[in-house]
Amino acid sequence: MTQWGQMGFQDANSPLMEQLIFFHDHTMFILIIILTSVLYITILLMTNKFSSLLISESQKIETIWTIIPSIILLFLALPSLKLLYLLDESINPLLTIKASGHQWYWSYEYSDFMNIEFDAYMTPSTDLNEGDYRLLETDHHLIIPMKTNTRMIISSSDVIHSWAVPSLGVKVDAIPGRLNQLNLYSNRPGLFYGQCSEICGANHSFMPITIEIINMNSFNSWLMSMMNL
Structure with missing residues (x-):
């Protein structure tokens, strides 16, 4: 995180x-083109002095302004559906971790x-080291190996929480009595x-998530140290 x-x-x-x-x-590029076109046409209609009271319909222009938006929606829908399926896909995970939300x-x-x-509790401001982020640092980090498919199982023990890491x-959502799944790479x-991205109670903003991503050799060493405790 920079x-x-x-x-x-x-x-x-x-x-x-x-x-x-x-x-x-991609979406913003299409929206800018649409807004620019609409603005240009609006200014053009407001500034020109030509009008005709005899024109009541134009099937050609009605066909055009029906087909063009449909094509634009296809350019937005196809990559959106592809991403929607990719976000739920879990491909041969090497590691499975269960995360449970509690208050808080x-x-x-x-x-x-x-x-x-x-x-993993939030580190109090008085215990932060130089360079730590206030309200984001935890006393224990979630350790995962880099360039490895990791499956996260998300649940909750009390109310609805939300496990969110923007850079990944x-x-x-962490829902009581239900297991949700996501893939980390x-x-x-x-x-x-x-942070928890669900309004789960008074201290909702004080249950951060800190992930430490390391190489596989370091991860194996950490596993051995944890198993020997």
Whole structure:
């Protein structure tokens, strides 16, 4: 994460987030063309002095302004549907992690290993180190390997929460009694932050998510240290 408060998207760290940004730019390009065309036609109609009271219909122009919007909607719908299916796809995950929302913290369980589970509370402002982000740092980081398909199982123990990490392009509701699934794949290592994106109570804004993405060798070393505790 380079700039949490920047205008626009955070730097993408997953192929899905890159595609979401491309789709946003694609949509904005089409909208700018439409707005420019409408503005130009509006000014043209307001400034010209030609009129005819005998014209009551024009099937040609009605056909044109029906077909062109349909074609534009196709250019928007096709990549949108493709992204919708890709966001729900989970391809041969190497690692499965369960995240449970509580009021007001997250707990994580590495389902493929025995006894690797922990709670992640927000770090108080008085305990922050230099360079840490206030209200975004947690006492335990979610550790995942880079360039590896990781399946996240999201649920909740009390009310509806939402597990969201903008730089990875993921946002899934944590619903009591229900398991939701998402796929994580990161392009590079680093620390990446998210927050609960559902209004889940008085301290809703104080249950952040901190993901530490490392290479596979470092991840294996961390697993061995956790299993030996």
